[in-house]
Amino acid sequence: MRELLDSATKRRLNILEQLNRAANWISSTELAQLNQASLRTINNDLNYLKQHWAAYFKIETSKKNGVRLVTPQSSHVQIVYNAVFQRSDSFSLLENIFFDPNRNLEDWEESMFISESSLYRIANQLADSLERYDLTIQKRPCQLTNHKELYVRYFYTTFFYELYGLHDWPFILEKEKIIIISQAIYEMIGFSYDDVQLMYLSYILAVTCIRYSQGLSLPSEEKMPLSDHLTTYQLHCLKDIQLLLSDLVSPLHISDLDGLLEEVVNSIYFLRKTWLEKIDTLSVQKLLQKFMNRIAYLFDIDIEITNKEQIIHIILHQYLYYLNYPFANFILFDQYQFTAQAIEEKYPTFTHIIFKELEKLEKSTHFLWFSEFRHFIIYILLIKWQNLPTILENKKAKAHILTISNLGSEHAKLLADMINYNFEHKTKVEPYQKSVIFLDQLNLLQLEPYDYFVTTCLQSNLPEDKVIVVDAIPSNQDWKKIRCAVNKIHHLPPDTNLLNQKLAEVGDSYYADTDE
Template sequence: MERLLSPSMHRRVLLLNLLNGPNSWVTSEYLAESIECSKKTIMLDCQYIEDRWSDYLTIETSRKNGIRLIASPHRSIHDIYNEIIQESNAFSLLESIFFEPMQPAVFWEKKLFLSNSSLYRLSNLISSALKDRNIQMSRSPYFVHGKDERQVRYFFICYFMEVYGIRAWPFHLDREKIFRLSNKINKKFNLELNDSQIVHLAYSIAVTIIRERQGFLIQNRKDPINCFVKTTIDIRKYQSDVEEIAEPLNVILPDNWYEDFCYSIFWWDFGWDNEQEKVNVINQAENLVNTIKNALSISISEQSKASIIRLIEYIYAKHKMFPYKKFMVYDRYLYSSRAIKQNFIVFTAVVNKALSVLEAKMKFPWKTMYLDEILHEMAIRWENLSTLTDEMRHQLSVLVLSDLGKEHAQLLRSVLKENFRNKVDLFVQESHYYDQTISSSDRNYDLYVSNYAVETVDEEINMIVEDIPSFKNLTDLRKYIDKRRLVLPKDIAYLNA
């Protein structure tokens, strides 16, 4: 959906995506080649981004290192993407058509202050972007529709979730009542939804009610959900709650709106084509969790395991209904997975490999489309994952040396111990400096920390600190130690397998 942005803003979004990554510095040559523009344009766009969103970030440039983005600790860069979408004429038109369908071109020209040619151009952009998701937009009058109404609803749910999230509420419906109903449904049917899924369910309810009152109903209903709606008496208990939410709309919903509502809301839990398929997915999900657990030799609680299995089941059902990109401009899973890939190298490698095997086995894009989402969700749902993976890493053996003598080396050791605790196994020079000679025949250490350059040691493993280590010294050491501990010698064989 990035094509709905202006060419210049689309280019700036791509630039922001590249700068907002795990690497600190990026060369202007790489950026220009990746975005297919000149280095001068890159510099102008960097200046635009920094001037426009100075409260969110700072962009530094260096002839030697390139360009890097420094995010503000008080703002989220996510908000920049929201602002970009909200200011896009194409996205504004699409959102407006959702709320007021069946209006002629002259209505939108007047309401959005568009010329006839501008409206025509934006309409073509929207139609082209929607086509990629099996959705259509008619223009005589303007409305959005598709062969599967559930896909249309799900698309708008994803749109509103990305643009407004939990902090805003774009619907003329009682937010508190809708969330109350979401929690009620979650508890009644033991769905075990987390907070983000509760929000998603709330948006699903709002979008469903609005589409129903506009007359867009689900025409193709498969047997499993029809059977569920007709035979489950308990579901009728919620009809009064839904009617109470819909009351402020002051509209008369169609006679069969309630069954349509149930089919729209419960597709991901009850809308399976056959029960055996669901059982198979659950079994494969359980095998996936066990494979990862055994490969890493870490534990997992039953609650975490059930949550991840539920996640895999949800992704599968969601893909069957909507096998397209879920984000408009900002892929939240991509950004969080970058940090996971950088800080949980072995965990990422195991998940990556396990999903590749599962993808080939099930002919389903587990890795191709959902690696980032699964990494993101597993990191959240796997209780104490950070602690468990940290415990499996070895301690770095560190020899502390000082040209001021053994007493000063002991002081350096105490500073390192206080800052890095179980991450390092510390040793101190045993003899006086003037008697000390480090040779290749001595024991090899992972790291040598000293207040002078040790000539007989490779400089890559010799970190030099001040006599009293500065904040920068400790920061550099922390980065080095954490990076070295990410991959164990025993893991290298697995990664190359």
């Protein structure tokens, strides 16, 4: 819903993201090109960021180098988005009408300190933006509506989760009690979960209970009666959940607890799809298992069965959620896309292969695995696959370095040890153990395997573009030279010949047969 922000704020957020992704300095001219704005506009934006957002980060400018972002340890780009979120009148109105859906639009004029004309302008902007979520905003009374009440609930779940996250809590319902209910639901159906899934379910429960207490229940055509669709065992399992719910909602004065339980089960996306609609999740899990096996094979990476099942369950969760609510699961800040861009920059080959496989999966199954899920899946793989970042780092090319010293072989070994200590898995370092007196007579073929020569003395027979001359104890400038050289090699893509051979072994039909 970035379109609710004015053009200047949207551009400044874009600039912030671009600076955050840049490894070092970036020129104002490049920022102007990226944002299709004049150099004067960009400079004005940078001055605004310096003055008004200084609490979150520091913008450094240099006539020689350009612009760069310095982020304090206690800050992050997402914090800036939250600040923009909280200061927006549009988002404040959305929050207000959730908690009090019976007031007319003009009734918010006094409490929000906004003129009636401004309120109507905001409401009209919201109406345009909410169309992407298949929602409308009424003005009398002022509330979000849709022929599917579920869409309203999931929208507000996304809204509140992005605004308040894991730690803050905007509802009258006790957070601890609702988390206990969420845990009980996951344990009841045997789904694994993490903190994010636990809190997201807690937000769904809170939104559902409050909407139901306001008389905004699911319409009959959208609600499946539990007694008609659940087994005796499933109904028995829900009795304990109902007891916990009755204690939770006492501040809301809900008397029909059977009706509330029915609303809750119908609103929890994975219960609705698996228990009520009884969709075939087994075939989806088999597809995802083939996908995981394929990635492990392509990159020659082991993965424990329990770890693989955990990842499959998380992706399955997102799949079931999308079946219920086929819209963006963010309001302002797309955490998955933001992180996926960083992953792609750091692991381009891995990201490219994942995306290629998701394209095959999408073509084979006609589900939007690539179009809608690629950022989420690459994020989950890197976060949840045990030791995957370390494994991928170790698979990158290592800079092969020979250390040479005119202070003796012991000093050459010292340099090698220091480089190994500083760069660990990025380098393969050997000290030159022979006398350097006759180094100029060394056969050049013996030097070919090395990417660089770190030396305390310049030798004419060493390739000039591979020589890094350092002090006896390397200075900060020396380490900077070594670091740049090592990263040039380390950032090169790995040998893709074997990968391409493996990719060519199967075509798009690989995912067609889930019985393999």
